[in-house]
Amino acid sequence: MVRGKIQMRRIENATSRQVTFSKRRNGLLKKAYELSVLCDAEVAVIIFSQKGRLYEFSSSKWRIFKCHSRSIQGGSNWP
Template sequence: MTRAKIKIKKIDNITARQVTFSKRRRGLFKKAEELSVLCDADVGLIVFSSTGKLFDYSSSSMNDIITKYNTHSPGMDKLDRPSLELQVVQKNIWMKGDDLQGLSLNELQQLEKKLESGLDRVLEIKEKQMMGQISELQKKVAETEMEAMLRKATMRFLMDSNMGMQEEGVSLESTNNVSSCISDPPVEDDSSDTSLKLGLPFSD
C-alpha cells in the first residue's frame, strides 16, 4: 500500500511552528553546506523567520554572492542598483557584523554611526522599560506594606476588643457578688441568742 500524501499547510500552533522552523532551517542549511562542499558551488541562503529574524548561510562571501547574483539578473537597472530586498538583506548582514571585508572606510564609518544611533535608541527604550518596571515594583511594595499595616491594625483592634470584653466580664462578676452580699439577710443563730425576761418577784 502506498502512503497517503500529507498535505503541506501552515502550522496553526505557534510553538509547534517555531520548533518545526528551527529543525527545518538547520536541515536546509546543512543541505546547502553539503551542496557547496560536494559540488564546489557558491551557495548563499537567506531565511527570514515569521518574526522577521534573519538567518543566512554563505559558502564564501555573501556580498560576493549577491554581487554575482546581480550581474546575472536581467536588465541594466538591476546591474547598476541591487533590488531593495537584497539591499535590506545585505544591511542586516552588516548589522550583525558579518561580511564586512568588502566595505570601504567610508561605508564602515557610516555603518558605525547607524549602529551607535541604533544602540542609543535601544538604551533609551531599555531605560524606559526599566523605569516602568521599577515604578510598578514600587507600587506593589507600597500595596504590600499597606496591606501589612492594615492587617496589623486589625489584629491589634481585635486583641484590644477581646481584652476589653474580658475586663468587662470580670467587673460584672464582681458587681454581682457585691450585690448578692448586700441583698441576702444575715442568718440568725438560735444557739447564741440570749433572752432577758423581766417581771415582778413572787410573793410568799
C-alpha cells in the same frame, strides 16, 4: 513502511510552528553546506523567520554580503 504524504498548510500552534521552522531551517542550511563542499559550488541561502530574524549561509561570506547590500539598496537581487 511508507510515510503518507503530508498536507502543506500553515501550522496553527505557534510552538509547533517554531519547532518545525527550526528543524527545517537547520536541515536546509546543512544541505546547502553539503552541496557547496561535495560539488565545489557557490551556494547562498537567506531565510527570514516570521519575526523577521535573518538566517543565512554562504560558501563565500563576501559574496552574500554584496548581494544583501545591493538588495537592501534596491539594486539587483542576485549577480
